[in-house]
Amino acid sequence: MEFGNLFLLLLMLIALALAWYSGYKTQLRVKYFPHKNANKDYFIGLNYLLNDEPDQSIDTFISSLEVNSNTLESHLALGDLLRRRGKVDGSIAVYQKLFANSQLNHAELNQVKLGLVKSYVAAGLLDRAEKLIDELKVAETEVKIAALNQGLIVYQLEKEWQKAIMVVNDLLKLCLPNQRLGFQIRASHFYCELAEKELEFEHYNQAKKYLSNAKDMERNNVRTSLILGRLEFEQENYKQAIKALLKISSQDPSYKVEAFDLIIASYQALHDQNKLQKFIESNLQEPLSTTLLLMIIAYIKSTEGKDKARQLLFQRIASSPSIELLGQAILLNEKTESDSTAVKFNQILEEFLENKSRYQCGSCGFDLKNLHWLCPGCNEWGFVKPIDSIIEEPKS
Ligand SMILES: [Zn+2]
Structure with missing residues (x-):
């Protein structure tokens, strides 16, 4: 059991126990235990707790409280706790019981609906969640914002990018200034998703429109440049492809490696050997990741030969040794491609690298x-x- 949950449970127990033993037994029974079995419920709940069944114990304590404005928070907390512990069905049952109660006012019912939305989303009942989210669009601001955030999760899961963009636009009108960029980044990616779909069907003009929207939302989204580069390349607009892909260096150089092959292919399609050479040299002048260095070494090996590639690798390997560079060094150092030791080593290395993660979430x-x-x-x-x-860093 998580510490937070345990703490909540203990607080509830202590509150109930103190009240019971401090002489307010009668008053308590009238106010909080309207059912004749309230005390019995308390001991049943305690028994569940001692038997390490905390959910049942809380459920029993809470079921002894009638539903009204004073006790609503406790019921909502139970629904939330059950959902966070993965007992989504139980959580939905708590909210549905509250929903059926006629003593709650409109604003209170909206809070119940919000809890129900979260549990529907957690249970994968997205249609039901979507219906309630629509209803909550006219709720009080705080509840409306929470419902719209749930809407974002739903539309992402459904890959309904247009609807997700509409939700972001609503949220941008309501959110705090320091939350704007986060929503804009998401919308930018939603437009990228739409652009990629259009690109799949070779609808280049529509894809470009979506990419323009994506850039309007977040101009430093590297993904817009990568998609645009691919789009221009497919249309044989190689200069435009290069222009789009080179922009990545200023947006986020960590992703340069993702564009390298396409830039090389574009220069080759233009037969512009001079600019291609300058592009390679400019990369070698800048800080270089291992993957990008290996790509450059592979390119040099295919165009200028093994000796040139080995020369570059041996210049660089001392400043940032890695298993990938060492493997490449052994391969390049062998006299023939078919050298059995080098080939065997390369096979082992490839198998090792196959299981290695190449990307990580920051x-x-x-x-x-x-x-x-x-x-x-x-x-x-x-x-x-x-x-x-x-x-x-490049060696001076
Ligand atoms: Zn992550």
């Missing part, structure tokens, strides 16, 4: 093998980055 630390814009660990957008974006 928000929750979740490790991933592929780039995900939405972190599966914390549900935040745009925090997953290449893991070796810790970069080595």
Whole structure:
């Protein structure tokens, strides 16, 4: 049991026990224990607690409280506690019992609806959640904001990006100034999702419109440049593709590695060897991640030969040794490609690296093998980055 839950439970117990033993027995029975079995419920609840069944114990304590404005918070807290402990069905049952109660006013019923929305979302009952979220759009501001945030979760799960964008626009009107950027980043990614879908069907103009919306929401979203680069490349607008992809250096250089191959391919399609060479040299002048260095070494090996590639690698390896660079060094140092020791070593290395995470979320630390814009660990957008974006400085 989490410490917070245990603490809440103990507080409830202490409050009930103190009141019972301090001479207010009669008054308490009238006010809080309207049912004749109230004292019995207390001991049943205590028994559940002693038998390490805290949910049943709280449920029993709470069921001894009638539903009214004074006790609503306790009932809502129970629903919340059950949901957080994964007992979603029990949580929904608590809210539904409250919902059926006619003593609650309109604002109180909205709080119950909000609790029910959260439990529906947790249970995956998204249609039901969506219906209640629509109803709560006219609720008091605080409840409305909480409901809209639940709406964001629902539409993300359903991949209903247009609806999710509408929710963000509502939230941008209501949120605090320091929350704006977070919502804009999300909306920017929602537009990117729409753009990628259009790109899949080669609807280039519509995809460009969505990318423009995405940039309006957050101009430093690297993903907009990567998609635009791909879009221009597919349309054989290679100069435009390069222009879009080079922008990543100023947006967030950690992602340069994601654009490298496409930039090389664009220069090659333009047969612009000069600019390609300058691009490689400019990369070598800047701090470099291991992955990007390996990509450059592979490119140099394919264009200028093994000796040049080995020369570059041996210049760099001392300042930031890694297992990937050492593996490459052994391969490049062998006299022939078919050298059995080097090939064997390379196989072992590849198997080892196959299981290694290449990306990590900067928000929750979740490790991933592929780039995900939405972190599966914390549900935040745009925090997953290449893991070796810790970069080595170029040697002077
Ligand atoms: Zn995360």
